[in-house]
Amino acid sequence: MRLEDKNREYKSLKKAIGNKANHRDLAETCVCFANGQGGAIIIGIEDKQDAPPAVQKIKQEDINALVKSLRQLTDGVSIISSELITHANGGAYFILNIQPSTRVIATTSSGKVFIRISDNCYPVGSDELTNLAAEKTAFQWEIITAQKIKLGDADPQKVKNLISDLRNSEKVSDFIKEKTEDEILAFYQLLSPEGFLTNLGVLWLGRSAQIARLSYPVTVQYIVYNDREEKIRKKEWHFHLHSPKELLLAIEKEAVELTYSAELPDGLFRKNMRQYAREVVRELLVNAMAHKKYTISGDIFIEVYPDRLKITSPGSLPLGVNSRNILHERQRRNPHLIQLMSDLSLMEGEGSGYDLVYEKLARDAKPMPEIESDFTKVSVSVFSKTMNPEVVSILDYIDKHYTLTQKEYITLGIIAAHKKMPATQLASHLQLSQDDRTRTWLGTLLEKEILVSQGEKKGTQYLLNPKLFEQARLNITPSLKTMESYKLEALIKEDLKYNGKSSMSDIKKRMKEVPEADIQKAIYKLVADEDVAASGGKKFRVYELVKKK
Incomplete structure (x- = not known):
């Protein structure tokens, strides 16, 4: 299954060719990519599909007509169409490659501006146009040769050090290392095709006076x-x-x-x-x-x-x-x-x-x-300070005994620092728009029993597995915050047994460490199970233990 991202969009052939074609919608997608980092529109393969329909046929003249139409519906957009591609299953599709517009803001013919963020296109408001224009300028700054400085006028020691560092770096391929000095500098955009230092080249290789003459020395x-x-x-x-x-x-x-x-x-x-x-x-x-x-x-x-x-x-x-x-x-x-x-x-x-x-x-x-x-x-x-010093020891134990991904470590650390966390709050901390997307971040944490869950669906909560504390043999003070629901209900019943009629706020005051939402949920369940009776109006409601006959 192929997914869309910031540089790739899949479109049905019906959207591009035929009676139901929507060229204006495609034009907006082209503008999106042009104002971003460029991208490819794959036409003929549906989103989340791996291949076009096996019987799908496309004419080259239809592709040419589409590209011509899109160029008329956009301004500042460079569209390059591929040749017709035949998939292994026999179905046809094609790709429109959109180049990033590095100097101008791309628009539709009606003057609308869009930007690509993640896998969606968003309109750019008038208040954001200045920011978008500044981004275009920022992109160009690196490769401008304003001072016309030749490589021979740069600091020779800086040139020598940089070339040496690049040739000794494990991240640089042998293909690059084997190039000449000038070719390496040109590859990293430090040297222009005309042999002048770019602004980026001046920043890395220039003498003090040359760097000081950059637009805004820092x-x-x-x-x-x-x-x-x-x-x-x-x-x-x-x-x-x-x-x-x-x-x-x-x-x-x-x-x-x-x-x-x-x-x-x-x-x-x-x-x-x-x-x-x-x-x-x-x-x-x-x-x-x-x-x-x-x-x-x-x-x-x-x-x-x-x-x-x-x-x-x-x-x-x-x-x-x-x-x-x-x-x-x-x-x-x-x-x-x-x-x-x-x-x-x-x-x-x-x-x-x-x-x-x-x-x-x-x-x-x-x-x-x-x-x-x-x-x-x-x-x-x-x-500078950890939210929960006791948790650091258990995280060290987990690090030594389990192999986790980066996403799993981030998720585990967030939950451990808070001791217990509802699924909705976890999604918020992970900057996820939907709760169900937390699955990829939880990964194998539940399967390996590092975390345990309580509740269901939107009421799901995650906490560290108490068994880990036994395995790690850590002298950690128990916390009411991670108490299981049936134990909390028993504690509330015991509280009402000794304190008699109490309001919700009274009970919460006596159990300060327990999250208020957990107390409220437990009391409502006890009332529904007829273990606790509620009396009084909404504002002055009190709860008492039901005396069993």
Whole structure:
């Protein structure tokens, strides 16, 4: 089964050719891809199908007529049609390849603008057009040769170091390593076909004066605050004095506050845990540099508070990405810079960085990052303290005895930190629009009995399997929060036995650790089972234990 994504769309042949054809709808899809990263429209294969109907036939003149019609219905869109393709089953289909519009905003002939996000097309409102236009400019910034600097005028030591790093990198293929220096630099868009350094080339290989003449030279400001949020330390690094790699390593070396650790109980012993995992710090720093808009002014700020780290970079998140979908969306900005830093093993590949951040935070039972974005800046905050120190030991035990995927670790960490979590809340934490999509994130956690579930359908809740605590032999204090429903009902009956008539709020006050929703659900069930009687109006309702004859 083939699924649609940000670069691929399947359309029925009826939508493209014949009496029921809808060329305007297809034109909107073309505009979507053009304003995104480009894509392919496969016509003749239905969504979620592997092949066209075996008896399906298509004429080449019909394809030509469709392409002509779509070009008339769009503006700023480059459409390339493939030849007619015959599937192994004998059915015919064809592909329309849409190139990304790197210089202009693509529109329909009626002036509508659309953008591709995940596997859907969305209209772009007037308030978002400025952002879309800025994205186009940001894309072009890397490959512009504004200063007309020849490679011979660059810093020879930086050129030597970069070529050496690339040829020694495990992520670079032998095919690239065997190229000449000029060919390698051209491959990574550091050198233009005319032999001039691009803006990206100046950023990596230029001398200090050349880098300083880039549109908006950048300073990284590192500021440490005390408990009263007073500045107690400040350090600055200037982009024009370092290549991006040199800058990253300099920050990691001198930002000692980011290496502090805290002691956590570990059975009879204690263990040290970094307040900020090295991988998290590296990924957030690299993201601030790699995804920054180099076409607007503004410094990168690294602010260290006693309880959190906040990194702010100029420019908004890429169009279509926000704090509610950043775990799933894959949009690029500065793609050549990202490719270069990834091949140098300075960062995760495109789109996988935040997955790593979420995984590392989940493993340490820490809150997920807080992300704020507007047109001028993006701020990401991560917190130094774990939400539940006791859970860290059980997560370590699971890590040593089970092999889990990245998605499973993220899901496990979120549930473990909260002790118990309803399916609806889990979907929200995982930025999923539908509860049933959590299945792929739960993976084998239920099958391996790492997690157990309570309730059904929308009432389903997930919690760590209590048997794990026995297996790990950890001295962990029991919690009422994870109590099974029948035990909670017995506890409420015992409470009413000794305290008599009580309102819902009275019962909740006496069981502060138990989630209010669980108490309410248990009481309603006890009333339905006639174990508890309710009396009084809605506002003054009280509950008492039914005396069995």
